[in-house]
Amino acid sequence: MQAKAVGLTQGLPVSDPNSLQDVTINVNQPRGRDILVAVLATAVNPIDTKQRQGQSPVTTIMTDDVVYYAGAVDRPGSDAQYQLVDERLVACAPKTWSPAQSAGLPLTTLTAWEALFEKLPFTAAADANLGQSVLIINGAGGVGSMAIQLAKWAGLQVITTTGKPETTEWVKRLGADIVLDYHQDLGSQLAAAGLQAVDHAILLHSTDQYLPLVRPLGTIVAVVTNQHPLPMALLKPKSLNFAWEFMFTKANYQLPSMATQGSILAQVAQLADAGVIVPTTKRTLAGINAANLRTAHTIVETGQMLGKIVLTAPFDA
Template identity: 40%
Template structure:
């Protein structure tokens, strides 16, 4: 099979930052599906792993990354129960296994769902990783429900990115929240409003911009950009007994003590936790993606594909990484096969 990967972590403009390899088609394990891939999406986690996986050494075997795909089931493991050969599926995969930057991939059926029937492959490919991340953060980590939280306020830091784009829609359509997104350029502000944001605040002066928009404090705040950079703003803007969540990690300690007087809760979200540790509830990712597919087919949410690159090539994968590394990408970048 054709695969595109790397043996050393290099700057994206370097000739061998990505190379094409011919590898054997993998065989599915007992709960696995063998997928023939039709389209993939690229996410910030991709370039972060590319930059850091082989900094000081050259790998003996190529590393194949990528965690967002749509394809057709070509073969199934002996214990597969949810799918059959020929099914069209979408999924984000498992960071501990080879990724989707290849023409074939094996993936555990418990983190896969049937592709939304109303979407093209390029539209559907934009959805799995970001949808799982947003859904898990809002509902599994922060325990938001429509019954107790409809009408409450949510601040999304990084509203025009891949996760922000779908988090806005899910928060509005599933939880009934009032959503404010951060953005600083006209095109990103317009995108946030297209995704359903009630208001947009410029993150360059976040507290005063939120106040100008009529929001002095928020019940919930989620960070999709840089936790350390916005921490003090979040501490100021969160309501007493509110909840803050983040997906971005931190390169230095977070001052959680600043949340004490307001009795504010804090949660991490890492979409790969369930498959990475084979948790008892790993099949929840199948169920979440099934819910997302239904919302898409019912037109309650829309796909977040904003750029499509035609052709699975080294050049297109490099271009996608360049666009993400620039920090100016809006929505999702998809590569069609």
């Protein structure tokens, strides 16, 4: 049956007429030990105002919209014709990019964004961090390719590492200011470039090896699991901070901040359509099927990825 109610679609100041609205809702039949109550009076408590203020906007995703997302690891994934996804994790894809280009963004972008603007003390706005530096270990991979672009958009000096001419050329195209050869001593290369240390660092490879390169009071964000016990004693003399970044944490634990991932992807889609960032999809395999997926996994497992590899529909039996 239907009933009158007062509801909201997003958290707004109570002075806004849209903060609370008269609506009609569908009321389900009681099940199990439920009882159906005709409300004669209701109290208004401080928690009610907090609930209103903190309400995330209801999704604007509509039928036939082209969307992109990273999803959650505790639900079936994207290697299927259809997939159920929590709308808080979803945003409309860049309008000027192909599906293959857009598909290469979400997981790497969310990892890079959260590392830069949630774990590190940088501001997510154009040129908001001028005069500060960040070291990105393994800049040519999927996350590194996005981290370089977002860091440059935010005004940072970007130092990164590569090991081959083609990866060096790629990261320079993305905007890296200083490129270090990871086969050689990074400290001496950094000094030769005029830097004694970097302000903060994002480790996308070999978490065990790069702790000494950050200035006192800096922060190190690691994305890949360490292979050996971390020399954490090296952090204490410089009062360094250490943080892990795993972009599935919000969804895995159903945190209130889940909705930030949809918001982040919406902002990044705007940057993409404005030409501020470029696609990182470097290879596309036509057909989502087991054979192509095995090929893609084989390439990714080499650990030598340049940008992203994407499979595109149709789905093959």
